[in-house]
Structure formats: C-alpha cells, structure tokens
Amino acid sequence: MKNIAILIWSLGGGGAEKVAGQLSIQLEKFYNVILMVLNPEINVYESGGKIISIAPTAGNTIEENILREKEKNKIDVAISFLDDMNDLNIRTRRKELVIISQHSTLSAVPMFDMDRLSGKWKNYKFADYIVTVSEGIKYDLIHSLDMGEVPVSAIYNYADTDIIRRKMEESPESDIAEFIKDSKVILNVGRLAPQKNQIGLIDQFGKLAEKHREVKLVIVGSGELHEKILEHIQERKLQDKVFLLPYCANPFPYYKMADVFAFSSDFEGLGNVLLEAMAVGLPIVSTDCFAGPRELLDDEWQEYSCVREYKICKRGILVEKIQTDHDDYVKALERLLYDKKLRAEIAENERIYMDEYSNEQKTRQWIDIIENACIRNTFVPSKASLEDIPDTNVIIYGAGKIGKDVYEQLWKHKNIIGFAVSDSDGNPGTINGIKVDVIEHYIEYTETATVVLGLRDIFHEEIYRKLKELGFQKIVRSF
Known part of the structure; x- marks a missing residue:
C-alpha cells in the first residue's frame, strides 16, 4: 500500500483546507495517508489518516521538518495545497512523486502578492502533476506559466x-x-x-x-x-x-x-x-x-x-x-x-x-492521477538537486541548449566526463573542451557514472529506457 502525504498549513478554515481534509478521508480507504500540518490541534474540518506536525522547532525549519517526515514515513506521493506549501513540497522532493493543487487564478492575484509568489510559481514545472480546482484555473495556469511537460488536470472540489x-x-x-x-x-x-x-x-x-x-x-x-x-x-x-x-x-x-x-x-x-x-x-x-x-x-x-x-x-x-x-x-x-x-x-x-455531483467520481480522478503518475515515474528518473549528484563521473545526456544549461550549473561542482547523444549526426565533437559522443561509447561507466538528462521532458522516458537497457545504474533528471 502506497504512503501518501497531504501537505497543508492547517485544517483551520478555508476552501483548500476543507478539500485537503475531505481528500484525506477518501484516500484513506485506499492508501496509508499522513497529513502534514503546522498545528495539528486546529481542526475545523474532519480528516482521515494520521496527522503530524511540521511546525518549526528549535534548530529545524518547516522545510527541514517536511523533508525529515517524508523520509521517515517513506512517502511515495506528496500532495500539497496552496502556493507556499506547493513550493515547499517541490523543494523537499527526493524520490517521491510530487502533486500540487492550485486553487487560485494566477493572473488575478494582486500585484503585492504577485511579487512574493512569482518565484515560487516558477518551480511548478518541477512537479510531477498539477491538479486545479476548475477548468478556468487550468487554462490560466497553462497560459500564465512555462509548465514544460507537466500534465495538468481539473478536479472539482468535494461537496457532501x-x-x-x-x-x-x-x-x-x-x-x-x-x-x-x-x-x-x-x-x-x-x-x-x-x-x-x-x-x-x-x-x-x-x-x-x-x-x-x-x-x-x-x-x-x-x-x-x-x-x-x-x-x-x-x-x-x-x-x-x-x-x-x-x-x-x-x-x-x-x-x-x-x-x-x-x-x-x-x-x-x-x-x-x-x-x-x-x-x-x-x-x-x-x-x-x-x-x-x-x-x-x-x-x-x-x-x-x-x-x-x-x-x-x-x-x-x-x-x-x-x-x-x-x-x-x-x-x-x-x-x-x-x-x-x-x-x-x-x-x-x-x-x-x-x-448528480459525485464525490466518488472526484476520488476516482485523484486515484487515476496518483496511479498513472506512479506508472509514469517507473520509467522516468527522479529529479535531483545538486547535492544528490556525486562529484565524480557525470555524463550529461544532451548537447543542445538544455544540456548546456545543465553543464553551466554543474561544471564548478562536479567532474563532467562527457556529453552523450543518441547518434553522431550533427555532433559538435566537444563543448567547452569536453567530448561529445554517442552514449554507447560510455559503456565502461555504466556502474560508476551518474547520467543527468539534459533534454526536453518529452524525451525522458525513451532515453531512460535506453540507458537502462545499456546498463546505466544512476540516471536523474536535471533540477
């Protein structure tokens, strides 16, 4: 049974908080559910699963507590609500799937909030899935942000x-x-x-x-x-x-x-x-x-x-x-x-x-997203932070703009031994003095190198399968 975390500031009132509580009740029927909140004592809404505190403690920030609880509870999927918690969910991801829930129309947010939140929204493209509460928000989100290849679905709120x-x-x-x-x-x-x-x-x-x-x-x-x-x-x-x-x-x-x-x-x-x-x-x-x-x-x-x-x-x-x-x-x-x-x-x-408004249908939609994202994640590597990538033997798969961007983020910190490509057509030979070669010529590094994917998300599954077939053990997406 999968371990599902639901991250929300509290259950102390508000539309998103109510949905988080209702979702925890429904998902508890199918998964182990852990509700992560700042104050477990404030419970205006009913909820399911186990409630734990992620409030800052002496020496530990909220972010550090989320990361610790995710690891401690072996979370498979982390679902978050509201902008700030969505950002924390993305920043604390390791191997788990990250699903964020968007409850507001980005283009309508007042300017004084826009300045504070715009940096957090830029991280949304690093989520595995985004769920909006209406078709209008879905449309607005897709047209307001560079979402990359992140899938977005609309699921209406529960209503009893x-x-x-x-x-x-x-x-x-x-x-x-x-x-x-x-x-x-x-x-x-x-x-x-x-x-x-x-x-x-x-x-x-x-x-x-x-x-x-x-x-x-x-x-x-x-x-x-x-x-x-x-x-x-x-x-x-x-x-x-x-x-x-x-x-x-x-x-x-x-x-x-x-x-x-x-x-x-x-x-x-x-x-x-x-x-x-x-x-x-x-x-x-x-x-x-x-x-x-x-x-x-x-x-x-x-x-x-x-x-x-x-x-x-x-x-x-x-x-x-x-x-x-x-x-x-x-x-x-x-x-x-x-x-x-x-x-x-x-x-x-x-x-x-x-x-005719069916809560069961809403739950099925959530379960479909969780299960399909998990299936997709089986064939697509997790995203990695800089700290996750070993210092030695790094291969960047991709010699285009994204691959070069990955290089700019890594070259000061990691030992990059080469760029890998699928075929030799148009091969520039070197980039910044580092060789560019077909991936088959790096076979000797299958057990010792980390391959960082430096190409568009749409190609990740195909390349990931190819690398696995060649025997590469450590494959990650760029952060």
Missing part, C-alpha cells in the same frame, strides 16, 4: 450534498428570525477579505434597498476586513438592513432562510459556497470571475467570454464584476428576487446538478 441538506434542518447558531421577519433575504457566506468584495456587495445592496424596503442582507464570515465592513455598514446607514454574523461550523440553516445567494468575489478558484447553495436549491447571483462560477452556473466554460451586464444561466445569474458606476448586480438581484418562475427553475436545475 446529503450532509448539507441534513444540516440545513438544524437550528442556527444565531437567531436572526426577528431581523428577517417579513423580508426578502439575500445571503453571502465567505471569508471577509478583499478578494470576496463584500464591501462592493453592500454598496450594490444599498442601491437595491432604496427601491425595495423589504430586502435584507445577511453576511456570514470572519476575516481581516471585519471592522472595515462594520464601519462601511454604518457609513451607508444600513445597520437595520445588513446583519453580519461570524464564521460558524454550520451555516446551512441560514441558506434555508434566504431567498437568493449573493456571490461577489473578484476572483476565485471554484467557490465551495456556490456548491453549497446549489445543494439546497438556493438561487445564485454571482460575479463572473473567470474561473469557478461560470463553470458551475452554466454547462459550458469558455475562456475570455466575460459577461457584460448580466446573463441568465441554467443554474443562476452571472454578472459583470461589481463596479461603482453600473447597477448590473442590482438588476440581477432584483430579477431573481421578484421573478418567482425564474427562481423556481434555477432552484430545480441546481438540485438536479447536485444530485
């Missing part, structure tokens, strides 16, 4: 429809019955952060409330903008119209109380709360933020087809991103609140979609 519907019938943690009495209720659930744009939503709601006195807005969430949002509600004199509730483990009773779900994010991965709203048949108005909403609310995803004004979709209404100079979001809310027939059609389509 039956559990959501059951929890919806429980009593809410806060009694808002009096606040929403005789009202049409708009619900927003999410972290209070700039990305989620609750301030823009409040502004749009304020315009709606001027026309319709019976509307109320309930926001459920905690986060860095809590005080700023409270101040904004007061500035807009909407204290009797907007109710701000803290994060709670079971927000689903509030879904039952609402008439419309309002999603206001500027950018997203998928949008777990959209799946939750659809599970209970709560009609949705959502900003069209490239990845996530447009895939869930409609049956087709098209790149660069951003909605202008608003679009009525099969499972909700998509609206252009919230701006102060237009009222499209207000019009969409108004349409869904007061068009009973449209609201019923969308609610029914949402329920049908979620009835």
